[in-house]
Amino acid sequence: MAVETSQTNDAVKQTDTAGTKFTPTNLTASPPLIQRPNETWTTVLSSPCPFPPEIFHTIMQNLIKNPNITSSHLFRADIYYDSGATQPPSFDAGEQNDDKSFTRHLQPQYRPHSSGLNGVDGYEVTRTLVRELIPRNPLLDPPLLQTCHYLQKSDKHREWNTVLYVPHIDSGESMPFYHPAVAKVAFTHTWPLPSTPPKGKGEEEDSEPAGSISISYSLFKEDTQVSTKLERTALRLLQTLHKHGKGQLAGYEKRVHLDQVIPQKRYQDRYTKLKARFGRQLSEQWVEVTDPGKHVFEDLGIAAFLIELWGDMFDISEQGKDGEVGGATASGSKTEGKSPFPGxxxxxxxxxxxxxxxxxxxxxxxxxxxxxxxxxxxxxxxTQAALHQRLLVPEIFLPETSKDQENKPPLEPPQNEKEEEESQQQxxxxxxxxxxxxxxxxxxxxxxxxxxxxxxxxxxxxxxxxxxxxxxxxxxxxxxxxPTTKRARTQQKQHQNQSQQHQHQQNQNQNHSQNQDQNQAPPHLPQQHPPPPTTKTPSNPSPSPSPTTTKAPHGTHGPHVPQSPETGSLLRTTQQKSQPSAYATLxxxxxxxxxxxxxxxxxxxxxxxxxxxxxxxxxxxxxxxxxxxxxxxxxxxxxxxxxxxxxxxxxxxxxxxxxxxxxxxxxxxxxxxxxxxxxxxxxxxxxxx
Missing domain, CATH: 3.40.50 (Rossmann fold)
Incomplete structure (x- = not known):
């Protein structure tokens, strides 16, 4: 979602003054920001913030789709319903569950639950989503269905935007460990609206106060107060929201993009199955001195990726046992036109x-x-029969006398006792x-x-x-x-030289055309002749180079390389900071x-x-x-x-x-x-x- 320029500029000015630091204030003893007759609401924490509502919406949308940001016990969220920001909200917000509802095609458990705030105290639901939180370990915690509402209200001076989480659970005892044991969670962002009357000429322009963010809970009926654990959870949620909002305001752009080849859901579902089947057994029988957690779960992740990749590339329906390979085919890969898995x-x-x-x-x-x-x-x-100790020497490195068939190891693992005996000798x-x-x-x-x-x-x-x-x-x-091979570097250099020659030729043609136009121009009247340009002769005929540039070393050619100022030690230039790491170039x-x-x-x-x-x-x-x-x-x-x-x-x-x-x-x-x-x-x- 694009950020409005005026509000963003105002927010940028405030990042150095009000609301820059995360300074939470406990509001449990104060009147709650949200009040409902039949619900027990408590505003837990609040903090100033420098970012406008548009950034708040962007951050909350990211947190809704990626709950693993705030809880390491979660994998992801599967979105089952999204009304969209432009859909009529009255039928999308769970207010009606009859045959006229826009969500009548959904199974009852996937239909949105009402916010209870639509039309109350000026609030209006602008968007509704239904998601399912997927835990990392489904053996410990079950998935959780949850409705997420976007609500908005405003007056002459401020604007309130609230994102409300409504779990599809009726009691705190049924709540999974990874979710706070409350009936509802509300993230509220307040922001000052621009002053309508302009300031007088002699009046001083007062600095606008920063916005604020807060976390509120709606408790279950059996609960009367917010526990220490719930306060810690609110602190983590509010801190994450503030941190991500400041990052977006500063121009943060995501550099690492995951799941470009295999969708996240397919990979994580496959990984969960492999982890449940192999994880504990392989970790318990680990005999190396290294950390089993790293190596076991790393190989499980790679295996999950390979299985899903092979399901896209090959026909694996005839492979496997225990239904494992067939499951990979069923995860969304068609088999028509594909060759069998080659090993x-x-x-x-x-x-x-x-x-x-x-x-x-x-x-x-x-x-x-x-x-x-x-x-x-x-x-x-x-498995032991399929693991072999070999030193790989590419055939182009072997002398011709070593390339006869008798001395070559088999291309495949041994298939019988004789081959196994020969393999053990080799x-x-x-x-x-x-x-x-x-x-x-x-x-x-x-x-x-x-x-x-x-x-x-x-x-x-x-x-x-x-x-x-x-x-x-x-x-x-x-x-x-x-970063590239020698051939690629040579081709790139040739392309650059051709581009420079082409640009040089264009400049020459342009200069030649300008000279012709000047020669063909009609003579000026005496009063039309422009005065001759004045040139200043420098006092030093051989000026020293600019302190921000250095000459190329003797015997080299090329443009001047900017050098950062010296302050006891050389600072890194912008070009040096953008140098990729050794792993990135590899x-x-x-x-x-x-x-x-x-x-x-x-x-x-x-x-x-x-x-x-x-x-x-x-x-x-x-x-x-x-x-x-x-x-x-x-x-x-x-x-x-x-x-x-x-x-x-x-x-x-x-x-x-x-x-x-x-x-x-x-x-x-x-x-x-x-x-x-x-x-x-x-x-x-x-x-x-």
């Missing part, structure tokens, strides 16, 4: 939990890592990175393998999910990843590698307990549907059948050229460094991940 491989699988969760959920696949983990021995035998051998074409590649905090993930996917004509963590180049060495670099190899790179900020939570999804352009979420013309079965050895050799050549271009060295030199590092890595003890 997965988790490169750098670490503790193996992600592989175990996916296998137990009915998805075939396997994983390998340079080092065994103690966790592997605690997992079921079927347990600490290498893997070439060549899988069954089309196999979905997972790279979860795989460190040295992160940058190689798009390359391996291209070699195998496969989709992938990469979750970067630490930055390593294609030789396995630590480095600060650039994610951009992986996306650039993905795009250079012909993939449609998508990025999703995952809902996992980790600061390294960006997932880069790579799907070949032909495998994207109209919505960009998979399916469409890309047929995986066709890919697997038509992927000939000649095409794979051509892809190897492309990868070889890319490695040499990015590293600036021959592939033999890069491969030597890689093999040296992975051998050292294999000798280190395994960690918790």
């Amino acid at each position: 997965f491989v988790d490169i750098g699988c670490g503790n193996g939990l992600l592989v175990h969760i996916l296998l137990a959920s009915g998805y075939k696949g396997w994983g390998f890592d340079a080092r065994r983990r103690k966790t592997w021995s605690t997992l079921p035998a079927t 347990e600490k051998s290498w893997h070439t990175g060549l899988f069954t074409p089309g196999t979905f590649i997972i790279s979860n905090h795989a460190d040295e393998l992160t940058a190689w993930t798009p390359l391996l996917a291209y070699l195998n004509q496969a989709p992938f999910l990469a979750i970067p963590c630490c930055s390593h180049d294609l030789s396995g060495a630590r480095f600060r990843a650039p 994610c951009s670099y992986i996306s650039s590698l993905t795009s250079e190899l012909g993939y449609e790179a998508q990025r999703e900020v995952l809902r996992i307990p980790s600061t390294r939570n960006v997932g880069v999804i790579g799907r070949e352009r032909g495998c994207l549907g109209a919505s960009g979420v998979g399916g469409g013309e890309g047929n995986r079965e066709g890919i697997r059948e038509g992927f000939r050895e000649e095409e794979r050799e051509e892809r190897k050549r492309v990868i070889l050229e890319l490695v040499e271009r990015e590293m600036g060295r021959s592939v033999e030199e890069v491969g030597g460094k890689w093999i040296e590092r992975v051998q050292m890595l294999g000798r280190k003890p395994g960690c918790g991940h």
